[in-house]
Amino acid sequence: MTHHTLRRVLPPLSLSLGLLTASCGSRLLCRMPVAGEQLPFNLMHHALSLRLDPSAHTVELSDSLRFNGTFTRFELNAGLELTRLEVGGRQVPLKRLVVKPGEDRGPATRTTYLLACRLPQTGLAVIEAKGNLWQDPEQVRFGHETVGNELMATVGAEGAWLAPEAAILPDVGEGELVPHRVHADLPADWSLITDGRLVRDWVSGDRHLMSWEESLPGGPLSIVAGPYDIRREMVDGVEVSTWFFRRDPAAGPVMGISGPVDDEEVRATLHRMSAYYLKMYRDWLGPYPYSKFAVVESFFPSGYGMPGWTLLGSQVVRMPYIPYTSLGHELLHNYWGNGVYVQAELGNWCEGLTVYGSDYRYKALESPAAAREYRKGVLKDYRSYVDGSKDISLREFQNRHDGATRAIGYGKSMYVFHMLAQLMGSEALDAVQREMYLSWSGRAASWDDWLAACERKGQLDLARFKAQWLDREGAPALRLEELDWTNGRLQGRLLQSQGGAPYELDVPLLIECHDGTVMHERLQVDRDTLFIDLPCPEPRRVAVDPDFDLFRLLDGREMEPVVGMVLAEERPLFLAPRAWLDDATRREALLAFSSALKDLKDAEWQALEDFKASTLKQRSVVVVNAPGLIDGLEASDLRMGEDRWRIAGVEGQRAERSLVLAVKSSTNDRKGALLFYVPGPEALPALARKVPHYGKYSYLAFDSSGVNQAKGNLSPRGNPLERRFGGW
Numbered sequence: 001m002t003h004h005t006l007r008r009v010l011p012p013l014s015l016s017l018g019l020l021t022a023s024c025g026s027r028l029l030c031r032m033p034v035a036g037e038q039l040p041f042n043l044m045h046h047a048l049s050l051r052l053d054p055s056a057h058t059v060e061l062s063d064s065l066r067f068n069g070t071f072t073r074f075e076l077n078a079g080l081e082l083t084r085l086e087v088g089g090r091q092v093p094l095k096r097l098v099v100k101p102g103e104d105r106g107p108a109t110r111t112t113y114l115l116a117c118r119l120p121q122t123g124l125a126v127i128e129a130k131g132n133l134w135q136d137p138e139q140v141r142f143g144h145e146t147v148g149n150e151l152m153a154t155v156g157a158e159g160a161w162l163a164p165e166a167a168i169l170p171d172v173g174e175g176e177l178v179p180h181r182v183h184a185d186l187p188a189d190w191s192l193i194t195d196g197r198l199v200r201d202w203v204s205g206d207r208h209l210m211s212w213e214e215s216l217p218g219g220p221l222s223i224v225a226g227p228y229d230i231r232r233e234m235v236d237g238v239e240v241s242t243w244f245f246r247r248d249p250a251a252g253p254v255m256g257i258s259g260p261v262d263d264e265e266v267r268a269t270l271h272r273m274s275a276y277y278l279k280m281y282r283d284w285l286g287p288y289p290y291s292k293f294a295v296v297e298s299f300f301p302s303g304y305g306m307p308g309w310t311l312l313g314s315q316v317v318r319m320p321y322i323p324y325t326s327l328g329h330e331l332l333h334n335y336w337g338n339g340v341y342v343q344a345e346l347g348n349w350c351e352g353l354t355v356y357g358s359d360y361r362y363k364a365l366e367s368p369a370a371a372r373e374y375r376k377g378v379l380k381d382y383r384s385y386v387d388g389s390k391d392i393s394l395r396e397f398q399n400r401h402d403g404a405t406r407a408i409g410y411g412k413s414m415y416v417f418h419m420l421a422q423l424m425g426s427e428a429l430d431a432v433q434r435e436m437y438l439s440w441s442g443r444a445a446s447w448d449d450w451l452a453a454c455e456r457k458g459q460l461d462l463a464r465f466k467a468q469w470l471d472r473e474g475a476p477a478l479r480l481e482e483l484d485w486t487n488g489r490l491q492g493r494l495l496q497s498q499g500g501a502p503y504e505l506d507v508p509l510l511i512e513c514h515d516g517t518v519m520h521e522r523l524q525v526d527r528d529t530l531f532i533d534l535p536c537p538e539p540r541r542v543a544v545d546p547d548f549d550l551f552r553l554l555d556g557r558e559m560e561p562v563v564g565m566v567l568a569e570e571r572p573l574f575l576a577p578r579a580w581l582d583d584a585t586r587r588e589a590l591l592a593f594s595s596a597l598k599d600l601k602d603a604e605w606q607a608l609e610d611f612k613a614s615t616l617k618q619r620s621v622v623v624v625n626a627p628g629l630i631d632g633l634e635a636s637d638l639r640m641g642e643d644r645w646r647i648a649g650v651e652g653q654r655a656e657r658s659l660v661l662a663v664k665s666s667t668n669d670r671k672g673a674l675l676f677y678v679p680g681p682e683a684l685p686a687l688a689r690k691v692p693h694y695g696k697y698s699y700l701a702f703d704s705s706g707v708n709q710a711k712g713n714l715s716p717r718g719n720p721l722e723r724r725f726g727g728w
């Protein structure tokens with residue numbers, strides 16, 4: 001799922017006044033602050049007026065800040081020119097300011113302005129600025145795997161987006177969260193949305209004027225504007241709305257992943273499901289904290305969650321699964337992240353808890369089997385995307401930027417809450433969530449605050465839990481050895497093989513017996529080796545953690561080959577028949593394919609005829625149109641004929657259907673091949689776009705227009721955490 005959030009993750013407190021070097025004169029009310037001196041400053045309120053002119057790409061702004069204390073500095077987007085500054089009713093000559101250019105962060109680069117003297121403290125500063133802001137929306141990368149070149153500040157005919165990092169709203173530092181008002185002056189057919197409640201909305205001549213107000217502490221602000229068609233409805237006192245771009249009916253319907261999309265139906269589903277989640281979370285956690293929940297289409301690929309609204313790209317917002325997954329996830333972020341903030345320097349807990357309460361919870365509500373599959377998927381991701389070098393502890397996680405950080409900051413983090421629910425009971429954990437929401441709303445909580453609340457509620461000592469799951473990177477790896485049943489006793493050893501200090505674990509053990517008895521044991525493990533000695537009737541099957549209740553490193557043999565395993569390779573080797581590489585048109589299609597699939601400008605291609613199986617010992621490969629399997633792979637049930645293929649009961653004509661298949665290396669179970677069998681090069685662009693979204697599957701089939709028709713998983717071979725006994 002492509003999603004990423006912008007929320008109030010508070011930066012570490014930094015109050016740098018800088019070294020002031022400008023001379024200040026010796027006027028009575030003007031005293032030079034001493035370098036490093038911390039002058040008291042408290043922001044109270046922002047009132048921002050913004051005028052947007054899309055055709056000229058211009059922004060004009062005026063911000064009135066109310067404050068207590070001494071106003072000494074602010075930051076503003078470097079693309080804007082400061083035109084006026086007034087502090088305490090007095091105009092400050094702009095040449096008196098010390099201007100420090102920020103470090104180059106593209107459109108998010110900020111300029112710092114320092115007031116070289118102390119001014120009277122009447123509590124109001126007015127900052128005016130203007131400038132041209134434009135970025136090409138085509139350059140954005142926002143995918144399941146990578147997030148890059150994000151838009152920061154742009155105004156154009158397609159719409160306007162002003163990200164908080166871009167400091168369009170002057171930033172006075174200190175991570176201040178304050179109430180605000182935003183007054184927008186827009187073309188008549190445009191609308192603007194930001195945090196808060198719409199308090200004024202009228203058209204004057206050829207301009208649309210809107211005012212948004214938030215009386216709760218908030219910010220930094222995200223602002224979006226464009227030619228929107230807006231639908232609103234009230235649900236228990238909360239305004240649910242959808243903001244879709246107005247479209248020319250003559251242009252025909254928007255194309256989704258599987259053909260034309262009926263926008264009426266999409267919006268009706270978004271409204272219905274938003275109402276459903278509002279009720280679910282209100283009943284579960286407490287009252288929804290904002291006055292609105294708006295789903296807003298963006299003109300660039302995105303998946304952001306803001307207080308009371310979410311911004312989704314045109315294609316994403318129309319994907320059929322969004323109302324059943326991401327929509328609820330984003331709505332829940334209004335509790336976790338935007339309701340209770342995150343003290344980021346101690347680790348970002350809010351993604352894991354939000355996954356636990358949305359994506360994972362929806363699976364748990366569906367069935368225990370679906371929840372188990374979801375957990376296993378998380379463990380597969382961790383094993384695929386995180387190898388030692390990419391591992392970080394949950395303390396170090398702040399935001400996802402690739403598959404590894406997603407597997408940790410979302411997946412492992414979700415597991416921490418699942419394991420807490422196992423330890424204390426899910427009702428007790430629910431009570432902790434309600435209590436945290438009630439007592440921490442509007443404040444930044446840390447992992448430690450969460451665990452302290454769990455310790456109190458569950459009467460637990462979580463010191464070791466914290467040390468091994470939050471402070472330590474990695475995961476335990478379990479192995480079952482020498483398991484035997486004699487004289488009515490099951491005996492054997494359970495090993496922790498990850499190396500380093502052993503984990504303290506409560507390991508589920510399932511024993512199914514020939515007489516129909518099913519035993520659910522729990523093994524308390526806190527050292528490298530645990531001797532198992534249990535009385536039981538003759539067993540048929542013994543399995544360690546069969547439902548994946550523990551966060552652990554899966555054994556390679558517990559894992560079937562999956563697409564994500566190969567895509568996790570930073571620089572896979574690409575292979576194609578020599579005839580393809582020698583043909584100019586096909587070669588061009590192949591190069592475009594590798595750069596789209598893996599975002600590699602200089603992918604390495606090799607002719608299949610030159611391939612050596614030993615490569616698969618240390619490197620995964622992506623293969624286009626091999627005649628069958630390649631050397632160096634595990635056995636597979638793939639049947640590849642002249643004109644047909646067949647795997648796991650799915651089949652297709654080679655000339656019509658594309659097959660994508662993951663197969664493990666026979667020499668290294670972390671490496672493998674991703675085999676593409678396509679009718680021709682014209683099938684490749686759609687596959688490069690879509691296949692990364694199907695990382696947890698072993699095989700995929702697509703029709704000639706790139707619509708997915710089948711997906712599935714092959715069975716893993718030889719699970720070492722399971723033992724089947726003979727007998728009858």
Ligand SMILES: [Zn+2]
Pocket residue numbers: 004005329333351354
């Ligand atoms: Zn999230």
